[in-house]
Amino acid sequence: MLTCKDFLRELNDYLDSTTDVELRKQLEHHVNECPNCWVIFDTSKKTINVYQGMEPKAIPQPVHDRLMAALERRMASKSG
Amino acid sequence: MERTYRTAPQYNKFACIPSIPRRISTREKRRVRLDADKLEARGEPLIPPIEASASEPAFDESELVAKARTGDARAFSELVHKYERKIYRLARHITNSDEDAEDVLQEAFLKAYEHLDRFQGNSKFYTWIVRIAVNEALMKLRKRKSDRTVSLDEPPTEGVEDPVVREIAVWEGNPEQRYSQDELRTILDSAIQNLKPAFRTVFLLRDVDELSTEETAEALGLSIPAVKSRLLRARLELRERLTRLFKKKGDDVFAYL
Structure with a gap:
């Protein structure tokens, strides 16, 4: 039988679906029986989801422009 | 499940x-x-x-990279356009400074351009440039007096064996619906900012940029077990912080472990 500590140790692989079948079954069994671990699993999954849903902010135009200018200078000096 | x-x-x-x-x-x-x-x-x-x-x-990105290697400026610009936002975001998250992030962004792409001939086609261009950017960003941190000890190689001081789990509570609805984009971004950014660089960098690459464990290990020069243990730590710490904000009120009734 898995303990809550065991579950927590395997949480990453469980979230990423990278455990082997046998372990996965045990983890599923545990998470269905243990309300605390279910909440941890659920909120961890949601944490990852909410970050993944976040668009990178557009890069400020002046920052982009200065980057391109710096590259152009470097390219010119390399080819010249 | x-x-x-x-x-x-x-x-x-x-x-x-x-x-x-x-x-x-x-x-x-x-x-x-x-x-x-x-x-x-x-x-x-x-x-x-x-x-x-x-x-x-x-x-097929390798074609673009190959062109850039022959000195095709347009091909290289295309790579810049493709990745500048992600590199800038990563640099801002690591350095926590707009100014340093801009330096990192420029240095990373300039170095990539200079050393394109050293890029081995067997990894992704993004993994490669991330590695350059992370190194630049860490150098920035080390230059700040207060942060002399910052290193990704250093083993984290806290025991990874005992991750923190205190908040056991379900979330109230969907944060994406409860908060505006800007509010949510502020919340998420500040939560990430509270992680140590070693943890937040791994989290950003694995869960935000969606690199694989292997790619993250390669980009950061870390072992795969190190990436995994840091990711677990980062995920659980963020979960903890977000749960404090997003939980259903009056629902944190369980004591745990």
Whole structure:
């Protein structure tokens, strides 16, 4: 039988679906029986989801422009 | 148990987009898919499924990199356009400074351009430039007096064996609906900012940029077990912080462990 500590140790692989079948079954069994671990699993999954849903902010135009200018200078000096 | 969160639906909900310009990122796809989900929820018809494209971008980047290596400035600019936002975001998260992030961004792309001949085609260009950017960003941190000890190689001081779990409470609804984009971004950014650089960098690469464990290890020069233990720590710490904000009030009744 898995303990809550065991579950927590395997949480990453469980979230990423990278455990082997046998372990996965045990983890599923545990998470269905243990309300605390279910909440941890659920909120961890949601944490990852909410970050993944976040668009990178557009890069400020002046920052982009200065980057391109710096590259152009470097390219010119390399080819010249 | 369903494997819900990383897997795409089996059918192609964004087939209705007329002539897709360039390749589309997973994130764009996800957004379109969300819209499609809304359509579906309203009972509006979706275009019948066609063969869903594989999750990997169809676009062959190695060709672009090869062109850039021969000195094709346009090809290199295209790589810049493709990755500058991600590199800038990563640099801002590591350095916690707009000014340093801009330096990092410039240095990373300038160095990449200079050393393109050293880039081995057997890894992704993004993994390679991330490694350059992370090194630049860490150098920035080390230059700040107060942060002399910052290193990704250093073993984290806290025991990774005993991750922190205190908040056991379900979330109230969906944060994406409860908060505006800007509010949510502020919350998420500040939560990430409270992680140590060693943890937040791993989290950003693995869970935000969606690199694989192996790619993250390669980009950061870490072992795979190190990436895994840091990721677990980062995920649990963020979960902890977000749960404190997002939980249903009066629902944290369980004591744990």
